[in-house]
Amino acid sequence: xxxxxxxxxxxxLQTLGQFGALPGGGVNRLALTDADQxxxxxxxxxxxxxxxxxxxxAIGNVIATxxxxxxxxxxxxxxHIDTVRTGGLYDGNLGVMAGLEVVRTLRQAGVRTRxxxxxxxxxxxxxxxxxxxxxxxxxxxxxxxxxxxxxxxAVDGPLLGEELIRIGYDGAAQVGQPAxxxxxxxxxxxxxxxxxxxxxxxxxxxxxxxxxxxxTFSGKSNHAxxxxxxxxxxxxxxxxxxxxxxxxxVQRMGGGQLATVGSLELEPNLVNxxxxxxxxTVDLRNTDAQVLAAARAQLHAYAMQCATAHGVQLQTQVLAxxxxxxxxxxxxxxxxxxxxxxxxxxxxLPSGAGHDAQMLARICPAAMIFVPSVDGVxxxxxxxxxxxxxxxxxxxxxQAVLERANR
Amino acid sequence: xxxxxxxxxxxxLQTLGQFGALPGGGVNRLALTDADQxxxxxxxxxxxxxxxxxxxxAIGNVIATxxxxxxxxxxxxxxHIDTVRTGGLYDGNLGVMAGLEVVRTLRQAGVRTRxxxxxxxxxxxxxxxxxxxxxxxxxxxxxxxxxxxxxxxAVDGPLLGEELIRIGYDGAAQVGQPAxxxxxxxxxxxxxxxxxxxxxxxxxxxxxxxxxxxxTFSGKSNHAxxxxxxxxxxxxxxxxxxxxxxxxxVQRMGGGQLATVGSLELEPNLVNxxxxxxxxTVDLRNTDAQVLAAARAQLHAYAMQCATAHGVQLQTQVLAxxxxxxxxxxxxxxxxxxxxxxxxxxxxLPSGAGHDAQMLARICPAAMIFVPSVDGVxxxxxxxxxxxxxxxxxxxxxQAVLERANR
Numbered sequence: 108x109x110x111x112x113x114x115x116x117x118x119x120l121q122t123l124g125q126f127g128a129l130p131g132g133g134v135n136r137l138a139l140t141d142a143d144q145x146x147x148x149x150x151x152x153x154x155x156x157x158x159x160x161x162x163x164x165a166i167g168n169v170i171a172t173x174x175x176x177x178x179x180x181x182x183x184x185x186x187h188i189d190t191v192r193t194g195g196l197y198d199g200n201l202g203v204m205a206g207l208e209v210v211r212t213l214r215q216a217g218v219r220t221r222x223x224x225x226x227x228x229x230x231x232x233x234x235x236x237x238x239x240x241x242x243x244x245x246x247x248x249x250x251x252x253x254x255x256x257x258x259x260x261a262v263d264g265p266l267l268g269e270e271l272i273r274i275g276y277d278g279a280a281q282v283g284q285p286a287x288x289x290x291x292x293x294x295x296x297x298x299x300x301x302x303x304x305x306x307x308x309x310x311x312x313x314x315x316x317x318x319x320x321x322x323t324f325s326g327k328s329n330h331a332x333x334x335x336x337x338x339x340x341x342x343x344x345x346x347x348x349x350x351x352x353x354x355x356x357v358q359r360m361g362g363g364q365l366a367t368v369g370s371l372e373l374e375p376n377l378v379n380x381x382x383x384x385x386x387x388t389v390d391l392r393n394t395d396a397q398v399l400a401a402a403r404a405q406l407h408a409y410a411m412q413c414a415t416a417h418g419v420q421l422q423t424q425v426l427a428x429x430x431x432x433x434x435x436x437x438x439x440x441x442x443x444x445x446x447x448x449x450x451x452x453x454x455x456l457p458s459g460a461g462h463d464a465q466m467l468a469r470i471c472p473a474a475m476i477f478v479p480s481v482d483g484v485x486x487x488x489x490x491x492x493x494x495x496x497x498x499x500x501x502x503x504x505x506q507a508v509l510e511r512a513n514r
Numbered sequence: 515x516x517x518x519x520x521x522x523x524x525x526x527l528q529t530l531g532q533f534g535a536l537p538g539g540g541v542n543r544l545a546l547t548d549a550d551q552x553x554x555x556x557x558x559x560x561x562x563x564x565x566x567x568x569x570x571x572a573i574g575n576v577i578a579t580x581x582x583x584x585x586x587x588x589x590x591x592x593x594h595i596d597t598v599r600t601g602g603l604y605d606g607n608l609g610v611m612a613g614l615e616v617v618r619t620l621r622q623a624g625v626r627t628r629x630x631x632x633x634x635x636x637x638x639x640x641x642x643x644x645x646x647x648x649x650x651x652x653x654x655x656x657x658x659x660x661x662x663x664x665x666x667x668a669v670d671g672p673l674l675g676e677e678l679i680r681i682g683y684d685g686a687a688q689v690g691q692p693a694x695x696x697x698x699x700x701x702x703x704x705x706x707x708x709x710x711x712x713x714x715x716x717x718x719x720x721x722x723x724x725x726x727x728x729x730t731f732s733g734k735s736n737h738a739x740x741x742x743x744x745x746x747x748x749x750x751x752x753x754x755x756x757x758x759x760x761x762x763x764v765q766r767m768g769g770g771q772l773a774t775v776g777s778l779e780l781e782p783n784l785v786n787x788x789x790x791x792x793x794x795t796v797d798l799r800n801t802d803a804q805v806l807a808a809a810r811a812q813l814h815a816y817a818m819q820c821a822t823a824h825g826v827q828l829q830t831q832v833l834a835x836x837x838x839x840x841x842x843x844x845x846x847x848x849x850x851x852x853x854x855x856x857x858x859x860x861x862x863l864p865s866g867a868g869h870d871a872q873m874l875a876r877i878c879p880a881a882m883i884f885v886p887s888v889d890g891v892x893x894x895x896x897x898x899x900x901x902x903x904x905x906x907x908x909x910x911x912x913q914a915v916l917e918r919a920n921r
Contacts, residue, residue: 331774366743426785460737461739
């Protein structure tokens with residue numbers, strides 16, 4: 108039986124983590140920045156060193172193929188290597204580095220699978236610099252026109268297409284090529300469930316639906332000391348009340364409905380000036396599409412009513428809208444079986460976060476493997492998964508991919 | 515009878531408004547910036563051209579004295595020439611330019627008052643770059659030690675003392691000199707009361723108490739999709755709930771109690787990351803010291819309770835704390851009498867905003883004259899007072915100052 112090398116996998120994650128490393132630990136590697144370019148260049152060099160054929164497509168997705176004994180659609184492994192502004196070593200990176208470690212293990216043992224293997228990393232999964240998130244894989248599966256994606260503006264100004272050219276990742280390959288047999292993604296859970304239950308392998312059944320919206324309230328700036336409360340048009344208060352409402356709402360709803368107001372900005376943002384404008388985001392998630400739709404409808408109804416009550420205007424922009432996704436039953440069963448055969452504890456669970464796998468699931472059978480995140484910490488410089496858990500996840504990935512590629 | 519020249523007053527306001535002028539109208543002249551330096555230099559040149567003796571004190575207050583027939587403490591007029599980031603032509607500037615117009619009118623007519631006249635502008639009245647607001651006049655009256663004031667850090671980094679040196683306004687004069695007989699401040703109302711009632715002159719009886727606090731909530735950043743609601747430590751939600759609470763509170767309290775959350779910042783401020791830190795300000799005002807104290811106590815009690823409920827830490831910083839101020843009864847009566855003698859409509863009212871006059875009231879008789887603000891718009895580039903109203907206010911100032919200085 109083949110075994111992946113946990114230390115080698117860990118080394119590759121730590122080397123990759125040096126691109127965009129933050130002084131106090133953690134990584135800031137927003138999509139298509141200089142740090143992302145450096146990380147891409149290094150990863151591509153790793154791929155080439157494994158005799159993989161590397162192609163870059165027009166949205167900057169990188170797909171490296173390791174030939175099989177037959178010229179069939181490859182079994183793909185992958186994820187992303189961009190991070191949030193205060194990210195860790197594992198989110199996304201693990202799926203890519205574990206894919207390369209699987210290829211490295213096979214190559215070292217001189218093993219060729221029947222179907223080719225591919226390792227991919229997709230552009231702008233995090234959505235921290237360009238919206239929507241999972242943009243590269245969304246374009247790959249035909250969910251967003253290439254031209255529209257290239258016109259997406261970064262939070263710091265430039266267009267996505269300009270940034271691809273700037274860092275040299277405006278590739279020649281057509282998006283959506285090659286057609287793939289199936290897609291496996293190993294990822295940290297990014298939540299507390301496995302860690303708290305002491306479970307080694309999460310067998311992911313699907314992904315929550317995700318809805319992101321930006322609400323922009325426009326009122327009138329005025330003096331905080333001379334404007335009676337009833338004459339105000341306070342955009343900030345309308346936004347903050349809407350935030351409090353949605354938080355109350357999901358707690359009343361229960362059942363795993365999530366809501367997050369992670370971003371809010373006031374203008375002019377001064378202590379003694381009533382805010383003329385307030386821009387906030389709301390992130391809603393649920394595995395149940397109907398409940399998610401209900402939360403979304405109540406949010407928008409309240410925001411409109413609140414805007415009216417405060418005498419302010421409301422503009423709504425949908426930033427992301429993904430229905431819940433179910434993964435492939437056969438691949439799920441295979442992952443679970445290989446984990447159990449290796450004596451590992453398993454738990455079937457949904458993914459709370461969005462992943463490239465949910466996009467790939469639109470065009471091929473797809474599945475995910477989770478390993479624990481200590482304390483569920485994620486999108487945080489303190490994100491951590493012990494090396495033994497990383498190794499277990501990569502080993503299950505290897506076994507499941509071998510079975511799939513040799514069938 | 516002497517008459518001020520309204521057109522000349524207007525010209526001086528418009529010239530002053532060119533320093534820090536914003537492209538679309540309005541003024542951005544934060545205290546001790548390059549724009550403030552240019553405005554100070556121009557104003558000092560105007561003072562010198564009127565044969566006034568100019569002194570700059572150690573906190574950058576500028577006081578120009580026009581000699582009287584006797585060497586007595588001067589009757590002072592003044593205000594400030596710094597603005598908020600999105601200010602207008604009139605706030606503060608009117609009090610200084612009208613003071614100079616009074617002196618100009620007397621000088622042109624060859625009139626000397628018994629007591630000297632002084633025109634002053636005080637450093638950092640707005641509090642938009644350094645906190646607390648009304649800093650220069652506060653130091654002038656001994657309410658804040660000079661050394662502490664010089665160590666105040668700007669929102670953009672440098673210390674106040676460094677900025678005074680940089681722009682050449684670290685003056686040699688001792689703060690609090692000269693002792694003054696009395697202080698008059700002409701100002702736009704910055705509120706809607708006079709404009710809505712069609713009143714020409716506001717006779718200001720006193721100033722609301724002002725309390726500013728910064729509340730900083732510290733929680734834990736985490737993934738918006740994988741962290742169950744009950745396991746979150748969401749600093750942003752604690753802040754936004756506290757904002758909604760204080761808004762509800764003052765509406766329940768009624769009676770002129772004001773509350774404004776003008777500034778709120780989240781970290782890391784990303785759509786899919788629970789905020790680790792939220793920093794907000796609350797501005798509370800009331801003419802009734804007891805009611806203001808009650809609002810303040812309820813705010814802090816709720817914020818603490820809310821922090822605990824969200825599992826986040828709370829740090830509180832008091833940025834400003836000024837008790838309500840009553841102006842001098844004799845000066846109030848004099849202003850009212852001169853306005854009525856000129857056939858103008860008057861209304862006694864409190865000031866909702868803080869003004870340098872409330873500081874001067876600690877050391878000498880003080881009073882203020884208000885002119886209408888169209889629609890009550892203030893701290894806004896659309897701030898506007900018609901020229902005729904500016905002229906009426908300056909004329910009442912002239913008459914009241916003449917009476918006071920010749921008594």
